[in-house]
Structures are given as C-alpha cells and as structure tokens.
Amino acid sequence: xxxxxxxxxxxxxxxxxxxxxxxxxxxxxxxxxxxxxxxxxxxxxxxxxxxxxxxxxxxxxxxxxxxxxxxxxxxxxxxxxxxxxxxxxxxxxxxxxxxxxxxxxxxxxxxxxxxxxxxxxxxxxxxxx
Amino acid sequence: xxxxxxxxxxxxxxxxxxxxxxxxxxxxxxxxxxxxxxxxxxxxxxxxxxxxxxxxxxxxxxxxxxxxxxxxxxxxxxxxxxxxxxxxxxxxxxxxxxxxxxxxxxxxxxxxxxxxxxxxxxxxxxxxxxxxxxxxxxxxxxxxxxxxxxxxxxxxxx
Numbered sequence: 001x002x003x004x005x006x007x008x009x010x011x012x013x014x015x016x017x018x019x020x021x022x023x024x025x026x027x028x029x030x031x032x033x034x035x036x037x038x039x040x041x042x043x044x045x046x047x048x049x050x051x052x053x054x055x056x057x058x059x060x061x062x063x064x065x066x067x068x069x070x071x072x073x074x075x076x077x078x079x080x081x082x083x084x085x086x087x088x089x090x091x092x093x094x095x096x097x098x099x100x101x102x103x104x105x106x107x108x109x110x111x112x113x114x115x116x117x118x119x120x121x122x123x124x125x126x127x128x129x
Numbered sequence: 130x131x132x133x134x135x136x137x138x139x140x141x142x143x144x145x146x147x148x149x150x151x152x153x154x155x156x157x158x159x160x161x162x163x164x165x166x167x168x169x170x171x172x173x174x175x176x177x178x179x180x181x182x183x184x185x186x187x188x189x190x191x192x193x194x195x196x197x198x199x200x201x202x203x204x205x206x207x208x209x210x211x212x213x214x215x216x217x218x219x220x221x222x223x224x225x226x227x228x229x230x231x232x233x234x235x236x237x238x239x240x241x242x243x244x245x246x247x248x249x250x251x252x253x254x255x256x257x258x259x260x261x262x263x264x265x266x267x268x269x270x271x272x273x274x275x276x277x278x279x280x281x282x283x284x285x286x287x
Contacts, residue, residue, distance in 0.1 A: 030224055032214070106216075113215055113216075116217055117218070
C-alpha cells in the first residue's frame with residue numbers, strides 16, 4: 001500500500017510539474033531596422049597609409065551616429081575595428097608597407113545599432129620614402 | 130488538465146479513506162496503481178497492460194519534461210542574444226536560431242502534452258475497467274506465504 005501511495009503521489013507531482021512551465025511567445029516579426037549600408041567604398045593607398053572614402057544618403061545622415069571602419073583579414077576571414085568617424089572619409093595610418101590591406105565600413109545609428117557592412121575593398125600599400 | 134489532476138488527488142484521498150473497505154477494494158488498488166486491482170482480481174494480462182502503459186507514459190512524460198525544460202532554456206538564451214544584438218548580421222542570425230529553438234520547444238511541448246494525455250488516459254481506462262469488469266477470477270496458480278515456506282494452489286475452471 002505504501003508503494004502505491006508513493007506511486008500516486010509521484011504521478012500527481014509529475015503531472016503538476018509538467019503543466020506548470022511554458023515557453024514564452026515568439027516575437028512574431030523581426031523588430032530591427034538597420035541604417036542603410038554605405039556605398040561606393042574606395043581605397044586610396046599612400047606611403048604606409050590608406051585613405052578611404054564612401055557615399056551615404058544625405059537624408060539618412062542625421063540618423064547616423066558614426067561609421068565604423070574595419071580591417072579585413074582575408075586569410076582568417078576576420079574583421080578588426082580600426083576606427084570610427086562621423087564623416088564619410090577615414091585615413092588609416094602607421095601601416096606596414098608593401099602589403100595588401102582590405103577594408104569594410106558600416107553605419108551605426110543613433111541608438112547604437114550597426115547596419116550591414118560593405119564588401120571588403122583592398123589596396124596595396126607601398127613602403128614609405 | 131488541472132481537472133484530471135484534481136480528480137486524481139480526490140480519488141486518491143477517497144481511496145485512502147476506503148482502503149479498509151472490502152467491497153470494491155480492488156478498484157481502490159487500481160486507483161492508486163493502475164493494474165494492481167486487476168492483479169488482485171487475477172487478470173494478469175490486463176494488469177500488465179495498464180501498469181506497463183502507465184509506467185511507459187510516465188517515463189515518456191519525465192523524459193519529454195526534462196527535454197522541454199532544456200529547450201525552453203535554450204530558447205530563452207537565443208531570445209536574449211537576439212534582443213541584445215547590436216549588429217544587423219548578428220540579429221538576423223540570432224533570429225533564425227531563436228525561431229529554431231522555439232520550434233524545438235513547441236514540438237517537445239506537444240510530446241509532453243501527449244504523454245500527459247496517455248498517462249491520464251491509461252489511468253482512467255484502468256478505473257473504468259475495474260468499475261465495469263469487477264468480477265474476480267481465481268488465478269490458475271497462486272502463491273501464498275506460509276510459516277516456513279510458500280503454499281502453491283492450482284485451480285481448474287470449466
């Protein structure tokens with residue numbers, strides 16, 4: 001009799017615990033709105049430096065806090081942030097010459113949300129004089 | 130579901146109060162443990178069916194319950210990662226992960242509900258079986274403890 005009472009109590013407890021938890025509702029829609037992606041990224045290499053410039057829609061500029069400039073390491077498929085700017089141009093300095101450098105840029109809106117990064121643009125940086 | 134549980138608990142309480150009653154005693158054994166009343170009445174096949182069905186249902190329920198809790202935990206983590214994303218690429222990726230985890234939790238929730246239904250169903254059918262077919266059959270071979278050993282009794286029915 002004791003075993004059957006224990007079994008009944010165990011069953012009831014298991015059933016009670018099972019109907020207690022529940023998963024929350026899924027957010028039905030994708031809630032993020034990303035700032036537009038910069039276009040026309042161009043690299044202008046110099047001696048141990050590389051100047052970058054890009055275009056951005058004028059109407060979207062007030063919503064942009066900054067642009068993030070990344071260096072792209074093709075061998076590792078890895079991005080590294082090299083700097084930020086509020087302008088549509090950036091100069092990466094103190095580079096080691098005689099190497100290829102690849103860059104990608106993204107826009108960050110006033111809430112701190114970062115939009116899609118551009119495709120990497122590469123340039124050969126020569127050594128200094 | 131809560132009605133079933135309440136009914137089970139009330140039945141268990143009533144069974145406890147009536148445990149000493151001789152009339153319909155097997156019914157109360159079945160209330161406590163599906164198949165036990167049938168065993169006492171000599172219906173071993175049905176007893177095995179009910180007891181086995183109940184145990185299998187409860188084991189399935191326990192497994193699906195643990196897996197469901199784990200899936201909910203993973204979904205919550207994916208949801209937090211999605212809501213905390215600061216890059217559109219991460220947000221898109223985490224949204225897909227979150228949807229996948231939600232689907233997992235949803236299907237495990239259905240399995241769990243099915244296991245609960247099976248456990249309650251077996252229990253109810255076991256009770257109905259005792260109520261409708263309460264005849265006691267003399268077991269063909271019975272063992273009974275005696276001082277210093279067992280007594281084995283065999284019966285023949287025509």
